[in-house]
Amino acid sequence: MTVYIMILAGFVIFASAVAVEAKKLLSTVISLGAAGMALSVIFLMLGAPDLAITQVVVEVLCLIWLIRATGEERDATFETQRDRFILAIGLGGGGVFITLCYFAFQSLVGFGEPLMNLSNQYLQNDPEKIGAANYVMAVLLNFRGYDTLGETTVLLCSIVGACAVIRKIGRIKDAGHDINS
Amino acid sequence: MFNHSFLPYIMAFVIFAMGLYTVVCKKNIIKIIVGLIIIDYGVNLFLILIGYRTGGIAPIRAAEMNAEKFINSSVDPVPQALIETSIVIGLGVVALTAALAVRLHEKYGTFDTTKIRKLKG
């Protein structure tokens, strides 16, 4: 299993790298979509069908938004000359970061053997008692429903914020004293 | 000793670092948004890797399944719930940044941060 996961994660990395370094906005957005789809396959393989569906649907939506946001510039090419100096610094910094993390990983609990102290308590409840056979949904809406309320609020908040940011007139200019005078 | 049980974690952190690099070094607003999305991918991948149990099944209990067997073979549902929340928050961030990007594009006619006054550096 580890090998398949590594291959798919490698594909996500490759697609993200293409997305980061592509010269056209449209190809950036599309390769980002490819990375998201690979991630959703990983979710499916690791026993999370809910997340696989969510990832696919959200991915599609993000693509639509980004393409809409880029508007008429989507066909324009940009960054004709790449800054090799910044790339070198980025690679160096990333290398240091990963090396530091590598030492920390040795004390992490390994892949495939989670502790599950909390989740065993969740799993011991019968579906009849908690009202859901899908334990992810039970965790989301019964045990930790308060978090889900927060999550919906975050989404609502960002949408209200986006609509507020995008409105045409922000200030009423001629109320009280004229600001420009 | 080469312990390869944490190799997948490194992949997640590589994606995370790549997103950080994009956010910090790229000079285009859309690229920065893409970087934020990639960071999100890294976080989600790391969370799902934490919750996996070797040979585990999805945490959905079918009607005829034995409770004991289910508890011993299901993957961890908690990180999945956390990822669901994290995905939603990521979606919200993308919505807000896209709105801001569109607005900035209207003001400046460009997505290039070097041409926008305060976003330098």
Add this chain to the structure above:
Amino acid sequence: MEKLLPLLVAIPLFAAFLLPLIDKIRNGSGISRFLAPFVSLVLLILVFRSLASSEVTYWVGGWTPESGALGISLVLDKMSSFMLLVINVTAFAVILYSHNYMRRYTSESIYYCLFFLMVTGMNGLVLAGDIFNLYVFLEIAAMASYALVAFGCDTEELEASFKYLVLGTVGSSFIIMGIAILYNQTGHLNMAQISLNLPAQNMAILMAGAFFMLGFGLKAAMVPFHAWLPDAHPSAPAPISAMLSGVLIKALGVYTLLRVFFTVLGMSFEFAHIFMVLGALSMVIGVCLAVVQWDFKRLLAYHSISQMGYVVLAMGVAGEMMISQKLSIASLALLGALFHLMNHAAFKSLLFLCSGAAEYATGTRLLKQLGGLKHRMPVTSGCLRIAAFSISGIPPFNGFWSKLIIVIAVFQAGHYGLGALTVLVSFMTLLSFIKVQRYVLDGDPSPCVEKAREVPFAMGLAMVLLALICVFAGLLLPYFKPFLLDQAGSVLVQNVPQVIHLAAGG
């Protein structure tokens, strides 16, 4: 009180969900303008009730623990009620102020909606007993603040908001990575459970600590991560600047740092020293950058960085003293930190409100264009003078007492260099505010100020309310210290055995 705990989150949330609906009906702005102070007042009453109650834990969803924490808990200890008091008093003053100030902007209902979402986020954050829940509510408050910074839709506001959003989101990602590592190490999400089940300090815990430091440090605008603050805080509408500088960086940054490093991870020498270094750096660099500013609100924003440095420094000293078992000095330092946090909320929001009032009446916020404000706007000038004295540590006002406590604690801890630095920074703050008074208040009225009138009643009331706190908080300290500040500090100090254990392991 236990029964009322969820209402602190549910009431502002309900108001926030209702307000976009009100926006769609005719004269919606007028209705929301009167609804908002009412909701805030209800919250304030609830908070005052919570001050009287003892420590309670509320299990959401009725999942009271049998063998371990199962559901999400809301915890009201003295630390939480202290923060709730700070948040809701400031929010009430700011809402009163917005009543007139926000008439300059369109879609007032949406403004109040986002404002209540921010208050919800902060209330939920300080009540959270579960680390992921803390993250979710942090994200609500942060998301609302990103949108509020850009509320005026002008160019520089959009730029500042974008910068703030990108850096803030990166910080949040670090926080959730840290949470993931803690979950991997302990298999729990409840903060008390994590703290109990934490393995002896290893590299993974250290990495989680570093991630939390980065993430919460970004939210608290400590110096290497302060780039967003001087853009974001001045660009927002004045009441929001007051809220951001006065409360948000404390709730999202300092409170979470205190909770995570004192309660969950446990202080260690490394983290305590990092806090002290970062705090001292923030103090010095913030004030140095502030002295040379000519934009009123930008100057205040740099002072926020500097004053938060005091709090972080005191936190670091407290942590170090806790490990070396000098508990009396540790509690003194924590008392200083918490008292300064509260005072900073009062005087910095007052300063921002005053700068907003000056801008409201004259239309400019450049120091050189203002001048002679005391002839035209006596109330605003009086409040501004009180706040300026308070922040620069002139004796009868509250800023003096908290700075004094911090300086004493730092000297007692044996860091003489840092203590001297603290006093020096205080002098530079005074210098900077003498400049502000010289250019804004004194002298003859400049052309901009000539036709200015005093601000409307509600705005004046909000400012006077905060000014009264500035005057009396220092003098009344002996009266409210025993039941508010001491107990809030002791919540954090009580974890000492845990801390010693961790220090031995690392």
Add this chain to the structure above:
Amino acid sequence: MQGMTLIVKQVTKLVSGFIFLFAIYHILLGHISPGGGFVGGVAIGCGLILLILSYGKEYFNTLIKDRTIVIGFCLGAIAFLLLALVGYCGGTFFEDIWAGYGGKYTILSGGTIPLMNIAIGITVGACLVCVFVALIVFHQDLKSAKGEE
């Protein structure tokens, strides 16, 4: 905003029903199979966005007005909060007081979970369409402003 060609419109007409069916299935049966309110909500949002893109915003507004969308997400969120408060009145905040009411593995067996899923679905779907419509209106205004110049 103009709609797309006849082929796109016909395909949309055929496909959109299935998209909404997919969404409703996930929302209603989220507690016993993979899915849930959020997935369903995003799917509803995607379906509506497909309608907007292929038929144009003017035609879409004859079906659903912009104001309805805002009212939709507010009411959805309020419904979610009220469902939490139902638990509050009957015990504690977010308590699932109706759990196990309708037997095993049926829609009704979830107690408040399916109801909450419906509320989340409405909120999320309306939210996503709302911001998309805002983006479209913004671009339209921008274009017409350029045309006037």
